[in-house]
Amino acid sequence: MAMQAKPNTISIDGQEIAFTAGQTIMDAALAAKIYIPHLCHYPGLRPSGNCRLCVVEISNRSTAACITPAVTGQEIRNNTPELNAIRKTITQMLFVEGNHICPSCEKTGNCKLQAMGYYLGMLDDHFPQFYQRREMDASHAGILLDRSRCILCDLCVRASREVDEKNVFAIAGRGTDAHLIVNSSTGKLGDSTIAVTDLAANICPVGAILIKEQGYQVPIGQRIYDLHTIRETALQENVTKEHHEK
Amino acid sequence: MSFVDSICHFNFNPAILISMMNQRPLHHSDSPREHLLHRLYTLQQEFLHISPQAMQQVAAEYQLSLGQVVSVVEFYSFFYTQPCGRFHILFSNCTSCGYLSDEQDLLHLLCQLLQVTSGKTRHDGCVSVHETSCIGLCDHGASLLVNGLPITRLTEEKITQIAQLVASETPLLQWPAEWFEVHNTAHQRSLLLTEYFLPGSAMQKALIHGKDETLAEILRSDLRGRGGAGFGTGKKWQLCQQAPGHAHYVVCNADEGEPGTFKDRMLLCDHADALFEGMTLCAFIIGAEQGFVYLRGEYRYLLTHLHTVLNRRRQQRLLGQHILGQPAFHFDIEIVIGAGAYICGEESALVESLEGKPGIPRIRPPFPVTHGYQNQPTVVNNVETLIAAAHIIVQGSAWFKAVGTEESSGTKxxxxxxxxxxxxxxxxxxxxxxxxxxxxxxxxxxxxxxxxxxxxxxxxxxxxxxxxxxxxxxxxxxxxxxxQHRDLLAVHRNFAHFFAHESCGFCTPCRVGTQLLKNNLDKIAQGRGTAQDITEIKQLSHLIRHHSHCGLGYTAANHVLDGLQTFPQALEAPLQQHFSAQFDLDQSLESARQITHRDDASAHLD
Structure with a gap:
């Protein structure tokens, strides 16, 4: 390293930013309004590191920004063509693993997976589809669970445990058998304690958990990612703030 | 070098084995209840599966959410949510002890003879035949586990006999006893396998020299972890000793799941004393009162033997309260048995499994050495490492360092x-x-x-x-x-299927990437690959290697990258010169033909 690094400072793509003790690279970046693409991270919830969209490089080693503590002097590469190509491939992996029906999905335009595809310039699936059979659960009066569209980001699991304090969801199974399960005696959402107003019912980045009877209230073309990029919205997201204001 | 051939017979008496298989594993008296994995195993044994009602009962007993119990049951290969057969047969699919023996598919043969489909229980509930990852019997040829007991050196003839015994529902006790014998054959012995280890000898020395000097001796020996990563053992113990915590733990990783590995099977049979003493030494240094051996489920048949040794050591005051009369040195060892998950060999996944959770590797740092079992400082060492440590204290670090190389002292x-x-x-x-x-x-x-x-x-x-x-x-x-006669593409496919099956599913690159790699290699083997597939494989392999969450992902594509470099012909020879569809159009219509009950010429494309 040429120069002595300033204390509590990291550099992302050459831009120096300050961090406070205990922050991850993702926390510090978002606070400094630097976007590191992510799907399974949500400010205010405990980071998981599963989606791997937030891979960054420090001294040619890849790491997930959301679970890596910021350390003085780190020189981080983030917005590079190589990393964005990796992120595009990871997004394609998520698309082919599930059964994503964008044109007929109610989440279209509001979906972060789709928005990530737009942001990274994804024009096709690239890989053959897996066509996995995954269970649909329509048992709840107000909430639909379609596992076909789940990307196993674990956000609903964490939101339910950490914010709603209900522990409604978990992930079970190994490898591509991994799937979202509902913590109720029948395994059905209708028999769980989830409510339509819970964060867990609203945090799904894709169309796996949908609130019923409010479809297409906002017309296609005027939805979140029709008007903004995922980069713009991500820099404004903060669960603790939103939730405390409720 | 002289050629030493010695054979250690570990004779398995089926009667003892069978009673053992039904016995609940012992657990430490301080633990409020038996380990969750053991409780689930008992249910699996009793009801041949773990039903939703059983899971609810366990959740209530353990005051866990039902979701946690379900996620544990569904994570481990040896737990089933649908009933297995009364004879539950697991064929290894490793390239050494697997069911493909001299081009003969022994699994298929047994399934045919018993009229059962692989992976499904026969309608009368008599038998189920599944395949499983390497069961550590690679020196015995094609092998299987029947209700947990090993049968080795499988041949067409033996499969025929097994089929008859199953068909007549002959109890395992009446099966030929010699089938269940496992021989541990050491053809070459150096430091660890020649020295006799007197129980207590290392601990006596350690007590004379004290903690600091004992740790210094391990540090001087330059002993490095034998699992492959090679972290300094003394350094690990030192870090753990210095880490603050309410309690410290020592864990032996006896989950040797890497296909082709079976040395721990012998070490656990013949060198259990040195292993337990190595753990006790570590406990003495780091200040642990509780140790665990995490034993792979495939080696459950070693449990009786291990408990016998543990009990003798308790009687010898080498374990338990006031070890060797020391007023303030208490330490005991509990054996926790896994349930079929390669990923649990990764130390943080192992710790998760010890805590009764699915074996998903943790975010590291922090490492187990500071935040391990119950978030307390924990040493996780390989079986061979702990045995070496015990010998080093008895023989001295010079004895150990005299052998090996500059950076790698001792033996392997x-x-x-x-x-x-x-x-x-x-x-x-x-x-x-x-x-x-x-x-x-x-x-x-x-x-x-x-x-x-x-x-x-x-x-x-x-x-x-x-x-x-x-x-x-x-x-x-x-x-x-x-x-030379081996088809290396088949070897790559075997490995790719292994990783896809064993990926824990936590991170996208490994969960989806290992499947894609598997599919790509299968496609080439089916004669549908093109040069583009090689490019794809390389890109995919780099992505999995560099961007996964843990060691499984980092290493899952090594074999194919090595293969492309050293044996490119194995993958490139079957490639098509011109573009070909990646799926068989006619085959894709099969489900439509079944639905319409048609198989006439016009229901086919050609």
């Missing part, structure tokens, strides 16, 4: 199998050349050697002069030999 125990005349266990000083091992095990016309198992390195003849050691070919001990 290899599990040699595959295309050779003398498969078995070989202990060499570090620095031994691959060719020396091949000569000693009488392997001729060798095409490739897979060092360190599927996660390790594949080398060809040009590299046979390379050395085993942390500075060159690092290995946990698996040494798989492939002769």
């Amino acid at each position: 125990i290899l599990s040699v199998s595959g295309d050779c005349q003398l498969p078995g266990i070989y202990e060499y000083p570090f620095g031994v050349r691959v060719q020396q091992v091949l000569d000693d095990c009488h392997a001729h016309n060798v095409q490739a050697v897979q060092i360190g198992g599927p996660a390790g390195k594949m080398i060809g003849a040009a590299d046979f002069n390379r050395a085993i050691g942390f500075e060159d070919l690092s290995t946990g001990g698996s040494f798989l030999i492939y002769g």
